[in-house]
Each structure stands twice: as C-alpha cells, then as structure tokens.
Amino acid sequence: PVPADAVWLVGLNPEQTEAVTTTEGPVLVLSGAGTGKTRVLTSRLAQILAGRRAQPWQILSVTFTNRAAREMKERVGHLVGPAAESLWLGTFHSLCVRILRRHAEAVGLKSNFTILDSDDQLRLLKQVMEGEHIDTKKWPAQALMGAIQRWKDRGLTPDKIGPDLAGDLAGGRAQVLYRHYQERLLTLNAADFGDLLLHCLTLFLSHPDALAQYQDQFRYILVDEYQDTNVAQYLWLRLLAQKHKNICCVGDDDQSIYSWRGAEVGNILKFERDFPGAKVVRLESNYRSTPHILAAASGLIANNADRLGKTLRPGIRHDPSEVEKVRVRGVWDGPEEARVVIEEIEALQRKGCSAATIAILVRAGFQTREFEERLITTGIPYRVIGGPRFYERQEIRDAMAYLRLVNSPDDGLAFERIVNLPKRGLGDAALQAVHAVARARAFPLFEAARLLVETDELKPKPRGALTKFCADVLRWRGLLDDLPHTELAEMILDESGYVEMWKNDKSAEAPGRVENLKELVRALADYENLQSFLEHVALVMENDQKDGVDKVTIMTLHGAKGLEFDNVFLPGWEEGVFPHQRAMDEGGNAGLEEERRLAYVGLTRARKRVLVTFAANRRIYNQWQSALPSRFLDELPAADIDRDAERGLIGSWQQSSRPKQPAAWAAPLRDQAGDFEAGDRVFHQKFGGGVVLAVDGDKLEIEFDQAGIKKVLDSFVEPA
Ligand code: ATP
Numbered sequence: 001p002v003p004a005d006a007v008w009l010v011g012l013n014p015e016q017t018e019a020v021t022t023t024e025g026p027v028l029v030l031s032g033a034g035t036g037k038t039r040v041l042t043s044r045l046a047q048i049l050a051g052r053r054a055q056p057w058q059i060l061s062v063t064f065t066n067r068a069a070r071e072m073k074e075r076v077g078h079l080v081g082p083a084a085e086s087l088w089l090g091t092f093h094s095l096c097v098r099i100l101r102r103h104a105e106a107v108g109l110k111s112n113f114t115i116l117d118s119d120d121q122l123r124l125l126k127q128v129m130e131g132e133h134i135d136t137k138k139w140p141a142q143a144l145m146g147a148i149q150r151w152k153d154r155g156l157t158p159d160k161i162g163p164d165l166a167g168d169l170a171g172g173r174a175q176v177l178y179r180h181y182q183e184r185l186l187t188l189n190a191a192d193f194g195d196l197l198l199h200c201l202t203l204f205l206s207h208p209d210a211l212a213q214y215q216d217q218f219r220y221i222l223v224d225e226y227q228d229t230n231v232a233q234y235l236w237l238r239l240l241a242q243k244h245k246n247i248c249c250v251g252d253d254d255q256s257i258y259s260w261r262g263a264e265v266g267n268i269l270k271f272e273r274d275f276p277g278a279k280v281v282r283l284e285s286n287y288r289s290t291p292h293i294l295a296a297a298s299g300l301i302a303n304n305a306d307r308l309g310k311t312l313r314p315g316i317r318h319d320p321s322e323v324e325k326v327r328v329r330g331v332w333d334g335p336e337e338a339r340v341v342i343e344e345i346e347a348l349q350r351k352g353c354s355a356a357t358i359a360i361l362v363r364a365g366f367q368t369r370e371f372e373e374r375l376i377t378t379g380i381p382y383r384v385i386g387g388p389r390f391y392e393r394q395e396i397r398d399a400m401a402y403l404r405l406v407n408s409p410d411d412g413l414a415f416e417r418i419v420n421l422p423k424r425g426l427g428d429a430a431l432q433a434v435h436a437v438a439r440a441r442a443f444p445l446f447e448a449a450r451l452l453v454e455t456d457e458l459k460p461k462p463r464g465a466l467t468k469f470c471a472d473v474l475r476w477r478g479l480l481d482d483l484p485h486t487e488l489a490e491m492i493l494d495e496s497g498y499v500e501m502w503k504n505d506k507s508a509e510a511p512g513r514v515e516n517l518k519e520l521v522r523a524l525a526d527y528e529n530l531q532s533f534l535e536h537v538a539l540v541m542e543n544d545q546k547d548g549v550d551k552v553t554i555m556t557l558h559g560a561k562g563l564e565f566d567n568v569f570l571p572g573w574e575e576g577v578f579p580h581q582r583a584m585d586e587g588g589n590a591g592l593e594e595e596r597r598l599a600y601v602g603l604t605r606a607r608k609r610v611l612v613t614f615a616a617n618r619r620i621y622n623q624w625q626s627a628l629p630s631r632f633l634d635e636l637p638a639a640d641i642d643r644d645a646e647r648g649l650i651g652s653w654q655q656s657s658r659p660k661q662p663a664a665w666a667a668p669l670r671d672q673a674g675d676f677e678a679g680d681r682v683f684h685q686k687f688g689g690g691v692v693l694a695v696d697g698d699k700l701e702i703e704f705d706q707a708g709i710k711k712v713l714d715s716f717v718e719p720a
C-alpha cells in the first residue's frame with residue numbers, strides 16, 4: 001500500500017486524489033484547462049508503480065506529443081526512480097510502431113519496415129493511379145490521398161469502403177485504388193502514418209492471440225488529451241482495455257482542436273457507454289491562471305453552444321500585486337504589432353522575467369515571421385517550436401532560390417534546387433548533362449543549361465522544358481529594374497507554377513505553405529529592392545542561436561496544448577486571421593466553435609499575464625487591407641479586460657455590432673467619417689494624395705497620384 005503522504009499525493013485536492021487513487025476500473029476525468037489533469041496522470045503512474053500494482057512495462061500511457069511523453073517520463077522518474085524508463089509511454093503512433101515492429105509479419109510487413117513521409121505517399125499513390133489509367137489531372141492524387149487518410153483515421157480498411165463512402169472520387173474507383181495503394185506499400189515494406197494505427201488494429205482483430213497478449217500485458221492504461229483522439233485511436237484503446245478495464249482518460253471537450261484530423265469529441269460520450277460503471281471525476285479548481293485570465297477564457301468559451309459545460313474556479317491565491325487584467329491592444333499594422341510585443345518582452349525582462357517564461361502563440365505559421373525578425377534585430381534569443389524558423393521552411397527556401405537565381409543566375413545551388421520544381425519533366429539524364437557541360441566549360445549551371453538547350457544533346461521534352469525555364473529566368477531578370485520587386489516576386493512565384501503546386505496539394509500543411517509564401521512577398525515590401533532583401537535574409541540565417549540560453553517560445557496555438565507559460569502573447573486577433581477564414585469557410589459554425597476552443601486554449605496557457613493584439617491593417621501582397629477586430633474580442637468579459645485605456649480605445653468597438661470597422665486609433669482621426677464624395681481631393685497616410693472615385697459606405701475607392709487605384713477606409717483619409 002502507498003502511504004497517504006507519498007510525495008505525489010501531497011497537495012492534491014480531494015477530487016484529484018480520488019482520480020489518482022482509484023487505480024482500478026475505468027475512470028474518466030473531464031475538466032477544464034489547468035485543473036491538473038496531466039498532473040493526475042503523472043501522479044497516477046507513480047501511485048501504480050509505488051503500490052507495485054504492475055511492472056512498469058505493464059502500464060501503457062498515451063500522450064499527445066513526443067515532447068509531452070518525455071516530460072512525463074522525467075517527472076515520474078523523479079517520483080519513483082528508474083522504473084519510469086520501462087513504461088510504455090508515448091504517442092499513439094510511437095506505441096503502435098513499437099507493437100508493429102514485433103508483429104510486422106502478421107500484417108504483411110517485415111519488422112524493418114520504413115515509414116513514408118507525405119511526399120513519398122503521394123508519389124506512390126500517383127503511380128498506382130497511373131497504373132490504373134486514371135487521369136490524375138482530372139482526379140488529383142491529393143484529393144484521394146486526403147480521403148484515404150480520413151478513412152484510416154476512422155479505422156477503415158479498403159474492404160470497408162462502400163460506394164457511399166467512395167462517392168465519385170477518382171471516377172468512382174477510390175476503393176480499388178485504395179486497395180492497390182495498400183498492396184504497393186506492403187510490397188515496398190513501407191507504411192504511411194495512418195497505417196501505423198490501422199495495421200495495429202488489423203493485427204489485433206485478425207490475431208486474437210496477439211491481442212490477448214497485449215490485453216494481458218497492459219494492466220493499466222492512461223490517456224492524456226483524450227478529447228483529441230480519433231476513431232481508430234479510440235478503437236485501439238477499447239480493444240486493449242477490454243481485459244483489465246483499468247483505463248483512465250483525461251480530457252476537456254472545450255480544448256478539442258483537432259477535428260480536422262479526424263478527432264471526435266463523441267469519444268468522450270462513448271467512454272461511459274463502453275465502460276459502464278466508469279467513475280467520472282470532475283476537477284473544478286484551476287491551478288494555473290489568475291482569476292482574470294480564467295474569467296476571460298470562461299467568458300469566451302461560454303459562447304460555444306456545443307459543449308458539455310463545466311465550472312472552473314481559481315484554485316490558488318495569486319499575489320495581488322501580480323494580478324493583472326487581460327490586456328487587449330489595437331495596433332496599426334503587422335510591423336507595429338511586432339514592435340509592441342517585443343517592447344513588452346523587453347519590459348518583462350527588465351522586471352526580471354526570463355525569456356523562458358514568455359510565449360508568443362500564433363494562429364497560423366506565417367505569423368511568426370514578423371516576430372522572428374524583430375527578435376533577431378533586438379538580440380533576444382527565441383525558438384520556434386513545432387516547425388522550422390520562418391526562413392528555414394521548405395517553401396520559403398524554394399521561393400528564395402527562385403529569387404536568388406533571378407537576382408544572380410550564377411547561383412548554382414539555387415538553380416539546382418528549383419530547376420525541376422515544380423516538376424518540369426527534367427530527369428536525371430538531363431540534369432547530369434547540365435552538370436557535365438558546366439564542369440567541362442567551367443560555366444555556372446545556368447549558363448551551361450542555356451548552352452545545352454541550343455544543341456540537340458537533350459531529348460525534345462526535357463529540352464523544351466529547360467528552354468522555357470531558362471527563358472523565364474531571363475525574362476524575369478529583365479524586369480528587375482522595371483517592376484517593383486514585390487510584384488516581380490509575385491509574378492515569379494506565380495508564373496513558375498510554384499505557388500500553384502502548393503495550391504493543388506491536398507496535404508494538411510499545404511494551405512499553411514501558401515500563406516507563408518504570401519508572407520514572404522509581404523516581407524519583401526519592407527526592403528528597397530530584391531538585393532537588399534536577399535542580403536537581409538542571408539544575415540538572418542547566419543544568426544545561429546546558441547543552445548542552453550533561455551529563449552522566448554514562438555509556436556502555434558495547436559502546438560501549445562497542454563503547456564503553460566507565465567507570460568503569453570496572442571497576436572493577430574482579427575477576423576480572417578483568428579477566427580481563421582478557412583475554418584469558417586469549410587467548417588461553418590462548427591468551424592467557428594473550433595476556432596473559439598483554440599482561443600480558449602491560447603488564453604488558458606497563461607499563468608500571470610496575457611496581451612492580445614490586433615492590427616487595423618494587414619498587407620496582403622502589395623496591398624493594404626483594413627482588418628476587422630476578431631469577434632472573440634467582443635466575447636471577453638469587460639470586467640476582466642484592460643482595453644488599453646491610455647490610448648482612449650474604450651468603447652470604440654466594444655459595443656458595436658458586426659460588421660465592424662477597425663478603430664483607427666493609430667492614425668490622426670477625422671472626427672466624423674462618411675462625408676466624402678466622388679471628386680474630393682484627399683490625403684492618405686500611406687498612399688499620399690489622390691482623388692476619390694467612389695464611396696461605398698465607409699470605404700473609398702481612390703485614385704492615388706502615386707499608388708494607383710486602391711480601396712481604403714475613410715477613417716484613414718483626410719481632406720487634402
Ligand atoms: P490542460 O488542460 O491545459 O492540459 P491540465 O488540466 O492538464 O491542463 P496541469 O498541466 O496538470 O493541468 O496542471 C496545471 C498547473 O497546475 C500545473 O502547473 C500543475 O503543477 C498545477 N497543479 C495541479 N494540481 C495542483 C494542486 N493540487 N495544487 C497546486 N498546483 C497544482
């Protein structure tokens with residue numbers, strides 16, 4: 001028996017203690033952010049181990065990320081020592097790989113099978129489709145790939161795909177293609193990501209002996225972030241738990257943010273049905289955030305109709321001098337937002353906060369760029385978690401290679417990177433020929449290519465492709481002096497087919513890549529010309545960051561789940577950015593509610609301070625667009641929010657109903673909007689002088705002397 005004063009039990013509240021000490025039988029912990037769910041799981045692991053209820057390898061514990069698994073292992077290690085090392089602790093995928101390696105033969109693989117990345121998957125599927133004479137122009141492989149992934153998330157093998165599911169995908173032949181794709185994977189001794197779970201399920205269902213062995217082995221099962229499990233994962237857990245039924249799942253329906261990956265909140269409801277008599281524990285004390293932060297988050301999430309509902313109250317006393325309201329601040333544009341946030345960070349550091357206590361949580365990857373640049377110029381170390389830093393991202397490196405080649409055709413590395421990207425039908429033979437000429441003549445690759453296409457060395461198809469590529473590069477180069485560099489960049493990315501390539505890509509990351517490319521063009525606008533931009537990036541990339549120093553964390557809201565920081569910055573709270581346009585377009589109201597849960601996740605990451613910012617203007621390519629403050633801002637309870645009183649913002653948009661206009665505090669304002677007419681001569685902050693062409697409510701169409709015709713908001717315009 002474990003003494004009641006065991007170190008992992010000290011300080012737990014009665015409900016937490018119950019969840020930790022009820023080691024036998026099914027337990028469901030359903031409660032809000034920061035109520036100690038993850039702590040309950042860690043303590044429970046210690047409780048089971050210390051009570052010698054099971055050997056470490058008889059405990060299966062599922063976390064949402066590998067990082068979370070590492071942290072949990074470390075904490076349990078502190079509590080019970082080296083036994084923690086032999087726990088089965090990891091993500092669904094890593095645990096499935098571990099099982100599959102042992103039983104690979106049972107599902108038709110060898111134990112050294114490889115796991116394909118998304119590029120390989122797509123290439124393979126394309127081959128399969130072509131083998132079946134499917135026109136992949138008409139039926140893009142990406143669309144079928146997406147469908148296959150969703151089927152796998154739901155545990156559906158090819159034989160389960162009836163016409164109702166397949167629809168007219170790939171000309172109504174989706175099921176056959178899915179089957180062939182699976183067969184091809186087996187021949188290659190390979191599995192894609194979704195297969196890891198699917199094969200594991202197949203193994204369990206087709207080999208009762210193997211299933212029985214694991215059911216026997218795993219006496220205790222623990223699952224964190226349960227609200228984000230998909231159907232396949234749920235089935236997997238249910239099978240494994242069937243014998244001992246000692247399964248403890250913890251989750252929060254308000255933090256379900258992965259439905260786009262097939263997660264189903266319904267699994268929470270299924271739990272009580274599939275494990276009758278389950279003990280349901282509700283934790284209501286939040287031990288993380290100040291009362292204001294908690295109230296702000298609770299007020300926001302109360303706007304969701306589709307929730308189980310729960311109470312959340314502050315569980316610890318915070319030093320009153322440290323309790324601040326959630327601050328909301330409007331800024332003029334993206335660069336000002338970055339400046340404001342980084343100034344705040346510097347102020348925090350002066351107050352003694354280390355960089356490690358600070359996080360900037362963004363909705364979409366493209367948003368990190370502005371903050372990264374500012375952090376670099378101010379010399380504050382930072383890390384981007386969950387992905388490479390902006391200029392290290394694949395699509396940005398590719399796009400930069402185009403710009404570098406146009407700027408300097410001698411750049412052989414750039415040439416190599418993009419000459420066949422997107423695919424232009426240049427095979428190895430053609431590229432080897434280019435290299436051979438370059439070596440023989442001591443020419444740069446681009447020169448060599450130009451020479452080569454004058455000859456008949458290449459077959460007609462690659463010759464045609466390379467001729468066009470060289471001509472394009474030269475044409476773009478010819479425009480260097482005549483076209484604004486941002487427009488040229490847009491043109492290059494467009495005409496080369498590079499952006500198109502990502503737009504046609506149906507992988508989950510592709511839309512984010514397209515956004516990053518737009519952001520790149522936006523970044524260009526801050527520099528006088530292409531050359532100075534390229535130099536800037538080269539310097540930024542040089543700025544290698546040392547390990548071991550405290551760093552500010554930048555990450556997406558999705559990646560921040562389960563984490564906590566003293567100081568949290570939440571930028572970009574504008575309609576279209578957050579809530580994200582795509583989520584609303586594709587998901588309707590459900591999409592909006594998921595965005596709101598994401599906002600709830602963001603706010604509840606903070607222990608002490610939150611600053612939410614939104615910009616009145618965002619530059620899209622070369623154009624300024626006015627942005628509307630996010631509807632989520634209206635949903636924050638006024639009593640817990642400091643709406644930046646010193647700038648006189650209170651009430652400027654707080655009570656207004658949608659659609660709203662951005663408050664134009666950053667610019668000198670005209671007192672009364674709406675009294676321009678066509679023909680008026682006006683002056684605009686950014687675009688200078690011009691003449692009003694048309695008035696559309698609060699928007700004006702103006703022909704500017706310099707900038708051409710633009711749509712602007714009347715509040716930023718003064719009579720000239
Ligand atoms: P999330 O929903 O964000 O994943 P959670 O419910 O998993 O949150 P934890 O991360 O486990 O919450 O706990 C939040 C914070 O509260 C942690 O710093 C944890 O150490 C602390 N905490 C949990 N329980 C207690 C307690 N009884 N007394 C003091 N602090 C506690």
Ligand code: MG
Nearest residue numbers: 037038039562
């Ligand atoms: Mg947690």
